Amino acid sequence: MNSLFFMYLTNGIVMGIIFALSALGVSLIVGIMNVINFAHGELYIFAGYISYILSVKLGISFYFAIPIAILTIFIIGILIEESLIKPTYGNDMYSLIITFILSIVLQNFALLVFGPFPNKPPNWISGATNMFGLFRYGNQRLVSCLAAIGIIIIVFLLIKKTWFGKTIRAVSQDRETASLMGIDTSKVNMLSFGLGCAIAGAAGVVLAPIFPVTPLAGVEISLIAFIILVIGGMGSLWGCIIGGLIIGIVQSFGAAYISSGYKDIFGFIILILVLFIRPSGLFGRKAL
């Protein structure tokens, strides 16, 4: 019983961190631009595919494949922002609708280009580690989890500690006034959307070896990310992490002790509970 319990707990935490990373990109974009990027999951998937193609089909070492994939998604993100999001500034609902349509387009595009099968870049590391003599845990999972923590920390520092972070928040709140402070708002918006997408890409690259990508898997990624967003509070980075952990742990124990069939529903139940108790999310600010 005990070893099982620790196994569930460990797996819950690892999955939680992975979820948090998957949600980080959307959370960032919501936080700084008030735009929900529905196509988040698809960008994640694309990054996975790119790293797969580079490393499996073209034989490029994953040390190079990873940055190339992230960079590509960054550029795609910028293109999306310039072509689709820019005209919608100030109209949150419209950007939501546009990115929703975009996500459907990208899904079907991926289906045509990559086919319906899952694709998996090679593991960075093989084997499994015996955890405290209680159970074995896949090494790749542990390494991906560490990479996720690393990325989360970098993003935190970037947003909380640099001028760039402050600047993007200013732009998100009042474009015109920000430009009166000498900020080139178009550039900042472009970069911050690109950054959010790049984080989605980074998540895709880091997680593809454990969870191979399929064209439709983006939907799940986005859904989990959105649940985390609402639970944690829109745009709050801390909320994103705590929300991810809650979902990871609850899913793990729920699947273990209640039912694996309803695994995905546990997240939703938490969501409803949170909305009852604190409508603006755990870390959300209450709007006036």
Add this chain to the structure above:
Amino acid sequence: MLEVQNIDIYRGETQILWDVSFRINQKEIVAILGANGAGKSTLIASILGLLHPVSGKIIFRENDISKISSHAITRMGIACVPEGRHIFQDMTVLENLEIGAYSKRARPSLNKNIKWVFDLFPIMNERKNQLGGTLSGGEQQMLAIGRALMSKPDLLLLDELSLGLAPKITIDLLKTIETLRDENTTILLVEQNVEMALNHCDRSYILETGKISIEGTAQELMSNDHIRKAYMGI
């Protein structure tokens, strides 16, 4: 320092400013006065590059800035207190001030300037970790002024400086402005309180339905009958 030459400004289809020209010299406080809807804020917006003139030029230190985007203009050393304040609602007072010092020339003296603003408005120091959007109306106005000062601008545009400020604060502020001028900042002031503006400016222009109708030194305008009647209710 700044020279506006015969500009025509439109908002959408409607023309707001007709052939407006004026100039501000270095180390001068110039007031633009006029009734509601005369186009004062529009004028400020066009200097800042938020609106571009259809014809005419705006020259700032020998550069034509009439077609440049606003972030580039502000980087040249122009700052403003916009009408309606436009505080960054979800950022703290401190962060608002820091953003004011965004431009490269202002960043080195960031800490010094923050201290200066806090001296000017002690209440800002008390509220420094409060979110901008939750400040009272007058506090927001102080923050907007402080934020503009953070960039140590060469030219400061003030749209409705005294809006919502307690009389005492307004008096202090006007004194500060005069000090600033003496320290080599040029100031363009838009005010409703004509009497007060004239008491503290060097020169003034009157804008009436989109056209400059009268210009002159403060004393000249003070004694102008039309102005006394239409704007000062005397």
Add this chain to the structure above:
Amino acid sequence: MLKSKYILGLFILAIFLSFPIYIGKYWLHVSIISLFYVMMASSWNLLAGYTGQVSFAHAAFAGIGAYVSGIIAIKLNIPPTIGLFIGAGIASLFGLGLGMLCIKMGGIYLSLTTLAFSEIIRLIITNEYELTRGTMGLEVPNLIGFYSKTIYFYIMIAVSIIFLLIIYKIIKSDLGTSFRAISNDELAANSLGINVIRVRIVAFVISSAMAGFAGALFGHYLLLITPDISSLSQMFLILAMTIIGGMGSFFGPIIGAFFLETLSEYIRIYGEYHVLIFGIVALIIARFAPSGLDGIYQEKISPKMAKS
């Protein structure tokens, strides 16, 4: 001017009503499906287009209506003609609950929460195998004693017209003005004596009841309901139709529904590209003509005709 519009409308209606005589079984089927989407898109538009609440749970409400009506017909032998109303009623109750849960936050929260809700519904339908037969689909009885596409066609038309009249009434009424005030500035509307939460929930409940009714009707027409009825891809269709036709316009969703359904028949052969094409069309319209086909007509074509 106004009179000629009415005559044109009646003329179109007459052509439409005579469809069963000459278009053949298959196209009749296509028309029935289009009418289902007219109901779905128009009622969604009431919510999203007029009150700015972009809900992703609309397809889920159709699913609730369909399953409720189907299940009670099978298990309790309640005639489908009554089941339709019970289905719509239950859907509106869910709408009320969901509305109370997330409407206070509005905006993006509402969108995301309704999205999650629709996933819950889909998961429950899939997992509650005993009741719903899961992905296998629930075979439900016919609405009336015998099966006739022509009769279904007329029922669908009648219900669509009733829905559209209700929607039209609402948006032209004070409620419609309140909708817009709220989407502009909630606090100010509240201070002017508008019970914001109630108005929002009213919109939510009306539109979910409509979706539930339409879903139930559709289920009884197809004789089969599967979890797909409440899936995101259904939601995408509804949204795409509204966007393509024109969001926030009365005729938009109607135009959009017929446009996409007809288009869908013509691009059938390109199976894999099907949804991709819909998506791209919707994206282009959303980007370059945010007011949709109806908007293009109002801005470009109508003034020209008026001039000439």
Add this chain to the structure above:
Amino acid sequence: ISADTIKIGVVGPRTGSAAATGTAFAEGIDLALDYINGKGGLLGKKVEVVFEDTGGVPEKGVAAVEKLVNRDKVPLVVGTSHSSVGIAISEQANRYKTPFIIAESWADEITSKNYKYIFRAGPCNTGVVSEIIKWLKAEGFKKASLVAENTDWGLGIKKLTVEALKEANIEFQTIDTERNSKDHYTELSKIMKYDPEIILAFVYGFGVHYFIAQANEVGLTPKAIIFEGAGPPSLWPQFWENVGDAGNLECFISSMHKSAQPNQVAKDYWDNYVKKFGKEPSDYKSRSIYRVLLIAFDAIEKANSLDGDKLVDALEKSNVTVPSGQVNFGTEKGSVWYHQFQPPMLIIQWQDRQQTVIFPENVATGKLIRE
């Protein structure tokens, strides 16, 4: 009825998560058309196939048949792969009195309803399960974990297997899972705890790839053998990339293997496939659709008509030879075997990334290898 061609309707998932099956179907259709039109067509007319998408969703399947019957006016429909779609379509085809020959929907319900116009020339759950149990007994497995996806098919086959395992006196536990679930650590720990000799996994989706890879991580395999009961997931092209070495020794069920070609038709099919597409068929679904099309051609030929009732007569008397042997539809009402033709099934094990047929013995090319 068109003057110069005979149209046959095919339904299958060309989009959605099982789109791979649609691709395989398209290949099989090509080969079948080459074959029949090469012979000069049917009743002196060229044969044409209208291939409609089901997306793996019953409603879309129904819409596809609606179109095939009412717009294209096909005399008969074949195809489909999901049980749910098969069930929905059979209701409708029977209503329209249009013969429908099912290729790959395994649910017993389809034929046990004993509908006049519905035939199945592909596996049914009962048939598959009995094959598996025979194998389990032959190998002497004593303790099994039964993992099933929570869909109609998974739950259906689970129920049959549970009964059969009880009867065969094999000790077992059951665990439910999600078809597309990616993280199986929780389920796997429960299985670890139980410590079975064999894991019967009924998952028709990519989920099983993750399951196999993760089972190896937690140390469940190679001690225990994984048997995958849906066939294709173990044959999908990306299988090895996804599971890596964890795929070694995995067993699965299939209806086709290169080394087990029962007749000339099968050999011809294989050669033609390789010639036409320049590769070997990756799974057996292209051959499944080929199979049902051959049956359909034969029935039209024999009936010498496109009338539904006559076609049913011809099908009931069918004895055409297809790659999986000679077709004989059961005609006795009252069971799953009515209008059912069960192609022989093979149990195959991956040994050093090569398929080895290990059961039934008469076609086996090797023996089961355990750790």
Add this chain to the structure above:
Amino acid sequence: MILKATGISKSFGGLIALKNVDFHINSGEILGLIGPNGAGKTTIFNVLTGIYHPEQGNIDFNGEDISKYRPFEICHKGIARTFQVTRAFLDMSCLENVLVGIIGNNPNLSPAEKKSEAIKYLEFVGLKNSVDTQAKNLTLVGKKRLELARALSTHPKLLLLDEVLSGLNTTEMREACDLINIILDKFGITIFWVEHVMSAIMEVSGRIIVLDHGEKIAEGLPKDIANNAEVIEAYLGESDA
């Protein structure tokens, strides 16, 4: 007495915005509220109109405690307000903006009556020529007028005005003050207003309350307030402005 507030307290996090404030409003008077920036004036308005609920104290309006009511309920009871930072419905025309107030309080009028009511108020505040103008195209002052029309359209018994005069020049201010007197005389609406423009508030108000740091520091007739040492110290400064 139309309204009596006793012991009102309200804080934001650690900041005490209102500390045990008592005041009353007589019906038919114009009561002024002044005080330094951040003293809590707008907060009092927000508490009176149900946007915030006070942590302590109660608000008796015509014999009913309204301190727990929500904004729209309070509006129905007869308190209307304008916002210091204007909040017009920007995407709607001026007419529609005012209609919202009428719909919220008088839903039973016929559409034609509603419209003529709305136009009546727009004319009254001087927006006669802007009936169909989109609110977003108004100037700041235009928006303030619109807010006033909207507030009046709810048929209030008590009207709260938050800095309606700011941004007007002296002449315009005169007109506005006349308007305020007319609102009292013609419509019989009691007025409670916040203003930083001393000349106006001293002249128009019958009585004035002074707030500082969330506490009431003075109350009385304008001329007494103007000479109150504490008020001069906290708020007015010693100049003549």
